[in-house]
Amino acid sequence: MDFLRPATLQQALEAKAERPAAVPIAGGTDVMVEINFDTRRPDALLDLNQVAELAEIGSDGGLLRVGACVSYARIIGELGRELPGLALASRTVGSPQIRNRGTVGGNLGAASPAGDAHPVLLACDALVEAASVRGTRLIPAAGFYQGPKRSVLAPDELITAFRIGPAMGPQQFAKIGTRNAMVIAVCSFALSLWPQGRPAGTGGTIGTGIGSAGPVPLRATDAEEFLAAELASAGLWESGVALPSTVTHTFGELVAGAARPIDDVRGTAAYRRHALSVLARRTLGWTWDSYRKGARQCA
Amino acid sequence: MTGTSTATGPRTSPTTSGVGQSAGRPDARQKVTGEFAYSSDLWLDGMIWGATLRSPHPRAVIDGLDIGAALRLPGCHAVLTHDDVPGRKVYGLEHADQPVLASDQVRYQGEPVAIVAADHPETARRALGKIKVSYTELEPLTDARAALETAAPRVHDGGNVVRHVKIRKGDPAAVAELVVSGEYQVGMQDQAFLGPESGLAVPAEDGGVDLFVATQWLHADRTQVAACLGLPEDMVRITLAGVGGAFGAREDLSMQVHACLLALRTGKPVKMVYSREESFFGHVHRHPATLHYEHGAAADGKLIYVRADIVLDGGAYASSSTAVAANAATLGIGPYEVPNVRLDCRAVYTNNPPCGAMRGFGAVQACFAYESQMDKLAAGLGLDPVELRVRNAMHEGSVMPTGQVVDSAAPVAELLRRVSGRPLPPAAAGTDRDIRGLPGGVSNTTHGEGVVRGIGYGIGIKNVCFSEGFDDYSTARVRLHLIGGEPAADVHTAAAEVGQGLVTLQGQIARTELGVEQVRVVPADTSIGSGGSSSASRQSYMTGGAVRAACEQVREQILERGRGLFPGHEDLSVSGGKLVSARDGALAALADLLAEPAEATVTWRHRGTSPLDPQTGQGDAHVQYAFAAHRAVVDVDTELGLVKVIELACAQDVGRAMNPQAVEGQIHGGTAQGLGLALMEEIQVTGGKVRNPSFTDYLIPTILDMPPMKLDVLELADPHAPYGLRGVGEPPTISSTPAIVAAIRAATGLALTRVPVRPEHITGTGPERDA
């Protein structure tokens, strides 16, 4: 097995163009497991850890630009205020060791429906920045995932960063696991509120993402539209009153309905749907509560 | 007892490292810093690597086996199959029914079919890939109760029942005012040790073999390995290598015979190490069980009868099933006085993974059922669950359903009072709690919504040492001699240190008995007589007993020398490195009496036991009984079915806390293993195939799942046991599971008849999955 160690992004892209079968390795928390379990035997590993550009955090227009190799630990420590949903999700990933090594770029590269970053990226309309010697393109998260562990990334492409709007309202993430830490999601849910609309102008006031309950991470579009319409038509953003339980209940049902879960060793499809409805209701309650508190503070 | 300090520095006085002290483990620092050499770290220049080809099918006929391509692979030194086993083709702890390598058929997924040796692990793996096996798959028999039907296919020629234990006491037709019945299920738990099966076999010049391996019983391994190799026992020499956990999973052979076969065939040292995934197929698991119970009681709660039918799924081979069945049966009604008992326990063969020894075996499964029944009975009578148990609690002098009189402390009521009398942890408060203390933990699933607290109790009983007339013994050699002019003791046994602290304990005993500071515990090997198994909570009792007896003989030799040198002093003892007279104090340094070393080798036995009557189950089958009680306090997210165990209190009688800190460690660890069974640990088997052979999906508790514990350690000496001690390791594993499930029931009002309890069971969202 060859071990390629490019020092710059340009070298990395050239290496990937030359050897499209080379497997990128960032934190290695997925790649090394596969190699140890002998489920993957790459001819070459492409180590991204020397490429400084990939570990940068910056901004571009109204969006944050977070390098593919930024670890979960850094997201928690450095971006907790701008990206509270992603920070919450990052806190649920593995153990301290895994959070020190693991990256969102790697989560995207692995494209497992159980990856914890995905629901938040969906809920925040993040853009995946993919680059090759041919150029750079931005892929909306919702169009990135193709199937279990498959994405639209071309063989010569690397993920260089993701771009994401800083929070302009409350965000939440919740994940079900059968133990209280170090667990792969049985299912998960992310919710973001954008009372004044999104930074890039596109997308509605509500964002959702569902993890581990379908072949790919999913959005609950019907639930988003239902809630946005209810909030707008009843003037709830302005009044800031408590949400009617019919609204939270229906929202939960619509989120559950958007899932496409299966029975597997981690849980039944029925449980996943049920749990998603509960998580959707609860996270909506939490985000709405903090929206109301925030609104009151501003007033 | 509090168990406070740990000695880590040099030990200066016997008072800090003798019996009853929390002497530090000699391997503690190495283990914590990652420097300890486990069996998987063994290395010898020139060694080659063994690997195992396993059946992908739970039941199949082997039509053909082609090893040609594998043999031709450069770097591959040997490929061996069933035909290459020179001696007995099968092995087993109780019945030799398990093929060293499968011959005409395979009976479980993962059964070894061929072995290879190659100069690199990777080459060995490739060689495995080149072996062609043609199988005709057959429908596997995977339901243990279906295995009992007369029309069921037979896993072995002799039929599917490995053992049927019957217990008959009193009136079989007794009637009672209140009757509760229930059917309970226990899933397949794994020992989940961290050090995978591994060892190194080195061919010897005499045609024999030296094997270095992590195991629980060197001599039982040797007997089986020698038989399969067709060698006399003295040509198979086994030395204990660093053991990374055992919990029963190293009682059966794994790679022992295979590595020796390859070493003898190639003339080279052969190392074998299972991967984590292979390890799940490389050892036996805890028997899944279906338990049907009926309890009858009078209006005051006094038990009148218990009738029970227990089916244990032993999987494809016998392993320890006969002993597991005996435990489930003889301990099957729990630590209660019951005048009328009719209980049937059957262990059966299926094409599921073989099941055998795991901490608390037999007693664990039964305890979940009988304690669930006691709660049901209490509810039916409107009685407090602790009060109901206390009213029925056995005590010293009680008669077991086997007719055996319990002739040492059995403080069942006291243990229950201890755990129930403790103050409760503070109630769940508000919605702004630290989420790490809530169900779901950092996964952020609740801020208090849906969370209900529950409290539950459990108490269990376990036998200590080997039972049913087994000739159970341990051997110890103790030699007191001079090292650099100072008296020092060497202690040699073949008893396996599996992490429980036996090496530490042997040192403590020698220091206490011989009054010396320096003790060297010689590595365990088969050059001395058997130490018996590191199982059944027996090594402190048995090897502790043997070491003490050998020390006593050595001490007598020294005192004899002293009486010769100092005539007239009758009341002599050894202490602080000196020969001491009761009248005149120190007479001489021990060193002065050790021009000649003093040495003794002792084979030590516990008092005898008898077999069980096959029709009635009557007999004094057990050596000693041990008890532990738990109170569990849990918070359940009733909407999501997630559980946070808030606190576990445990009370256990240990007879004598030989090493208080080690006792606490055993209680913590055993309790955690019981928590795992209650909430998450299960090998999921469908159609005879394991669905989760990894630590990604076989979940064991983390530090966020295991709560702080409150311990009460009682020391009620057993007059029959060395130092009065009572085996410690297993009881806490037994009662924590039912206590936790009882607490979840209290929080949810659900019946919860199966462990592990899954979120699906609490939320009503799952098919009741069959194994």
Ligand SMILES: Cc1cc2nc3c(=O)[nH]c(=O)nc-3n(C[C@H](O)[C@H](O)[C@H](O)COP(=O)(O)OP(=O)(O)OC[C@H]3O[C@@H](n4cnc5c(N)ncnc54)[C@H](O)[C@@H]3O)c2cc1C
């Ligand atoms: C013990 C343990 C616990 C875990 N717990 C969780 C958990 O709770 N939640 C969770 O979501 N995940 C978990 N994981 C999985 C893993 O940690 C995450 O998926 C993590 O985000 C992977 O990041 P990485 O940098 O380590 O990726 P790597 O292992 O380095 O790479 C993962 C995949 O992405 C590809 N890749 C990496 N970087 C790029 C890039 N820049 N461009 C293109 N492709 C790329 C790789 O080729 C590979 O296919 C766990 C893993 C372990 C071992």
